[in-house]
Amino acid sequence: MPRAVTRSRPTGLTIGKLSQETGVNIETIRYYERIGLMPAPPRSQGRQRLYEDLHRRRLAFIRRSRALGFSLNDTRDLLGLARGHDLTCAEVKALTEQHIADIRGKIRDLRRLDRVLSELAGQCRGSTVPDCPILDALGKGSEAARNARLP
Amino acid sequence: MPRAVTRSRPTGLTIGKLSQETGVNIETIRYYERIGLMPAPPRSQGRQRLYEDLHRRRLAFIRRSRALGFSLNDTRDLLGLARGHDLTCAEVKALTEQHIADIRGKIRDLRRLDRVLSELAGQCRGSTVPDCPILDALGKGSEAARNARLP
DNA sequence: CTTGAACCTGTAGGAGCTACAGGAATTAGT
DNA sequence: ACTAATTCCTGTAGCTCCTACAGGTTCAAG
Numbered sequence: 001m002p003r004a005v006t007r008s009r010p011t012g013l014t015i016g017k018l019s020q021e022t023g024v025n026i027e028t029i030r031y032y033e034r035i036g037l038m039p040a041p042p043r044s045q046g047r048q049r050l051y052e053d054l055h056r057r058r059l060a061f062i063r064r065s066r067a068l069g070f071s072l073n074d075t076r077d078l079l080g081l082a083r084g085h086d087l088t089c090a091e092v093k094a095l096t097e098q099h100i101a102d103i104r105g106k107i108r109d110l111r112r113l114d115r116v117l118s119e120l121a122g123q124c125r126g127s128t129v130p131d132c133p134i135l136d137a138l139g140k141g142s143e144a145a146r147n148a149r150l151p
Numbered sequence: 152m153p154r155a156v157t158r159s160r161p162t163g164l165t166i167g168k169l170s171q172e173t174g175v176n177i178e179t180i181r182y183y184e185r186i187g188l189m190p191a192p193p194r195s196q197g198r199q200r201l202y203e204d205l206h207r208r209r210l211a212f213i214r215r216s217r218a219l220g221f222s223l224n225d226t227r228d229l230l231g232l233a234r235g236h237d238l239t240c241a242e243v244k245a246l247t248e249q250h251i252a253d254i255r256g257k258i259r260d261l262r263r264l265d266r267v268l269s270e271l272a273g274q275c276r277g278s279t280v281p282d283c284p285i286l287d288a289l290g291k292g293s294e295a296a297r298n299a300r301l302p
Numbered sequence: 303c304t305t306g307a308a309c310c311t312g313t314a315g316g317a318g319c320t321a322c323a324g325g326a327a328t329t330a331g332t
Numbered sequence: 333a334c335t336a337a338t339t340c341c342t343g344t345a346g347c348t349c350c351t352a353c354a355g356g357t358t359c360a361a362g
Binding site: 014025027028031044045046047048066071073 | 317318319320321326327328
């Protein structure tokens with residue numbers, strides 16, 4: 001089945017409506033325009049932005065890309081805005097796989113932190129005596145502290 | 152056993168030496184001083200900072216706290232610099248447990264991203280044909296994209 | 303005494319927004 | 333038709349946690 005041509009009725013959304021419909025903050029929409037992620041929309045006579053379906057679809061794309069953790073620069077690439085050409089499917093896949101690798105790296109780091117911190121918290125009675133195993137671990141070059149790495 | 156009193160011989164480290172010893176960037180050390188995490192050290196006649204053991208221990212504490220993912224503000228609290236009093240052991244434990252909860256939340260989010268992205272990447276043949284499942288998922292309000300949440 | 307390395311201050315940038323301030327435009331209510 | 337409330341506009345500054353200059357001073361070695 002060929003891709004349906006979405007014919008856009010002239011919606012003329014104000015920025016507030018677009019914000020409501022997409023769940024993207026007004027200031028964020030203007031920010032995306034400033035950095036060239038969103039195209040500058042036509043304006044009303046009083047200089048207010050009036051968005052069309054085109055913009056709504058673009059913004060929804062950006063929002064989903066961000067929701068999947070892609071950076072704004074990645075998103076720019078995915079939109080085909082970088083260097084003026086669309087990515088091939090292979091390039092998109094490569095970008096995604098790199099992103100997955102980054103995510104897995106972060107998960108590993110966070111799990112290590114979780115282990116170390118849980119261990120420390122478990123040693124802590126939480127009393128009011130001055131001696132605290134957590135502060136001790138931070139203050140001395142303890143085994144526990146050395147098992148963690150900078151993020 | 153009572154806490155040993157660490158008697159500091161007057162080391163007089165320059166900032167470069169302190170940086171080397173602790174693995175903390177020179178600019179970062181000065182930054183910590185600016186924001187009040189590190190105390191201002193005495194200076195040489197030519198206004199150069201000269202650090203003592205006190206400072207080295209403080210900086211090592213900060214570095215370990217950061218390595219465990221505590222924010223600078225948390226670190227300030229852990230150092231007993233906030234509101235002018237030390238945290239009790241119970242407060243330290245509470246802070247740590249909140250931090251652990253945050254970390255687990257992040258892990259959950261990242262694992263969801265991993266699942267969704269891996270699924271998408273798996274559907275992608277990586278060919279050069281224009282139709283890409285990943286871009287489709289971003290472009291349309293797909294199931295996959297809805298399963299992810301903003302970070 | 304002259305290099306060259308290390309230090310100094312102050313400022314700007316980066317990621318990705320968010321939050322104003324101070325003003326203009328639109329809309330709703332009367 | 334008039335006013336009041338709401339929305340919108342631009343521009344700038346703030347957030348976190350550093351990092352990277354620029355343009356100058358001081359120190360240590362030769």
